[in-house]
Amino acid sequence: MKVYFIGAGPGAADLITLRGARLLGSVDMVLYAGSLVPVEMLRHCRPGTELIDTAQLDLEQQQACYVRARDAGIDVVRLHSGDPAIYGATAEQMRRLDALGIAYEIVPGVSSFTAAAAAIGAELTKPEVSQSVILTRVSGRASAVPELESIARLAEHRATMCIFLSGPHLKKIVDDLLLHYPPETPVRLVYRASWPEQRVYEGTLGTVLEETKRGAWNLTTMMLVGAALDRGVAAESSLYSKDFTHLFRVVKKKDAA
Numbered sequence: 001m002k003v004y005f006i007g008a009g010p011g012a013a014d015l016i017t018l019r020g021a022r023l024l025g026s027v028d029m030v031l032y033a034g035s036l037v038p039v040e041m042l043r044h045c046r047p048g049t050e051l052i053d054t055a056q057l058d059l060e061q062q063q064a065c066y067v068r069a070r071d072a073g074i075d076v077v078r079l080h081s082g083d084p085a086i087y088g089a090t091a092e093q094m095r096r097l098d099a100l101g102i103a104y105e106i107v108p109g110v111s112s113f114t115a116a117a118a119a120i121g122a123e124l125t126k127p128e129v130s131q132s133v134i135l136t137r138v139s140g141r142a143s144a145v146p147e148l149e150s151i152a153r154l155a156e157h158r159a160t161m162c163i164f165l166s167g168p169h170l171k172k173i174v175d176d177l178l179l180h181y182p183p184e185t186p187v188r189l190v191y192r193a194s195w196p197e198q199r200v201y202e203g204t205l206g207t208v209l210e211e212t213k214r215g216a217w218n219l220t221t222m223m224l225v226g227a228a229l230d231r232g233v234a235a236e237s238s239l240y241s242k243d244f245t246h247l248f249r250v251v252k253k254k255d256a257a
Contacts, residue, residue, distance in 0.1 A: 003066060003076045003097060005090050007083040007109015008032070012194035013040040015115070020044075020107045028074040031065060036081035036220075038195065063096050070102055083111040086135060087164060113162040115193035116222040119200055122188070122229050124160045130228040132159035138169045152176040160226035167191070167221030174209055177225060181205055186229035191221045 004023050009015035016024075024030065024044040032042070034053035042051060054062055069076045084090045084106055097104050113135060117124050124133050134154050139145045147153075154161065155177050166173055166189075177185070183206030191199040203211050205225065 001070050001073055001075060001102065003069075003078055003102060003104040004107060005078050005080060005084045005088075005093075005104060006107040007088075007111075008037045008041050008079050008081050009110040010082060010112040010115035010194045011038055011192060013038065013043060015110050015194055016041065016044065017107060017109060020109060023107065024077055024079070026075070027077045028072075029065065029069050029076045030079060031062060031076065032079035033081060037079055041079065059092060059096070062093065063100075066097065066102055067100065070100070080109070081112070083109045086111055086113075087137065112164070112193050112222055113224075116162070116188070116190035116224060119190050119193045119198060120188045120202065120224070120229070122224070124162070124224070124226070124228055126228040130158075130160045130226050132157065134159050134161045135164070136161065137164040138166065138173065150176070152179055155180040158226070160224070160228045163223040163225070165219050165221070166223035167217035167219050168215075170212065170217065170223075171209060173223065174205055178205055181225065185225060185227060188224040188229060189217055189221055190224070191218055193222060 004027070006020040006023060007017070008020070009017075021044045024042075025046050027049065029050045029052065030042070030045055031052045031054050034055040045051065052065055057065075066076060078090075078093065080088045080090065082088070085108065090106070094104060113133075125131050134157065136149060136151065136154055137145060138151065151161075151163065151173055158180055161177075163173060183204060185205045187201075187203050187205055187208045189199075189201040189208070189212070191197070201208070201212055201217075
């Protein structure tokens with residue numbers, strides 16, 4: 001018996017990996033976060049699969065499902081939104097499975113931050129502009145962000161930032177970012193990337209609060225900020241330059257006249 005932690009991706013039913021879809025169609029029990037994973041994702045399950053929405057279950061109740069599956073000798077898929085490695089609340093489940101002697105495997109998925117970048121047609125890194133991407137969030141009731149990782153502190157790097165669950169906290173986030181980023185820094189808001197109800201806002205740190213209505217951007221909003229989002233910045237990597245030699249392409253130098 002094994003538990004498979006599978007990243008469901010950002011929302012669209014066809015953005016799950018082939019491995020994840022195959023496993024969904026092979027097990028007899030699926031636990032999924034109904035508040036975050038669209039029901040369309042369950043089309044990959046075979047008829048007769050026991051489907052358990054964990055939105056109203058605490059950790060002990062979920063553990064009881066794993067124990068019941070172990071006793072029945074059946075495999076389980078635990079379906080998480082995005083990728084299980086990022087804000088997935090998987091570590092506490094895996095600790096309990098270790099204590100129970102239940103084997104598990106992790107299948108990665110498409111994260112909402114990469115889906116948001118795709119939605120706005122952006123590359124998050126540009127040569128000599130930003131070569132780092134910071135994934136973070138603001139403190140919430142379920143878990144706090146360490147002070148050393150506050151947005152105000154992370155903003156000192158002026159790297160590309162992807163701020164999860166940002167919608168209800170826009171004013172505080174913008175105020176903290178403006179401590180280090182200039183007002184003309186590009187900002188993008190993406191609500192429910194890849195879902196049918198996806199919405200996008202494009203502006204700057206100096207305009208975002210004026211141009212968006214308070215409360216209009218839900219908790220499931222990704223905020224992307226940084227100079228790399230500026231389409232007018234034409235920085236290019238040397239990797240594909242006609243004059244750049246690397247292991248797979250040797251450029252012959254012209255003889256001096």
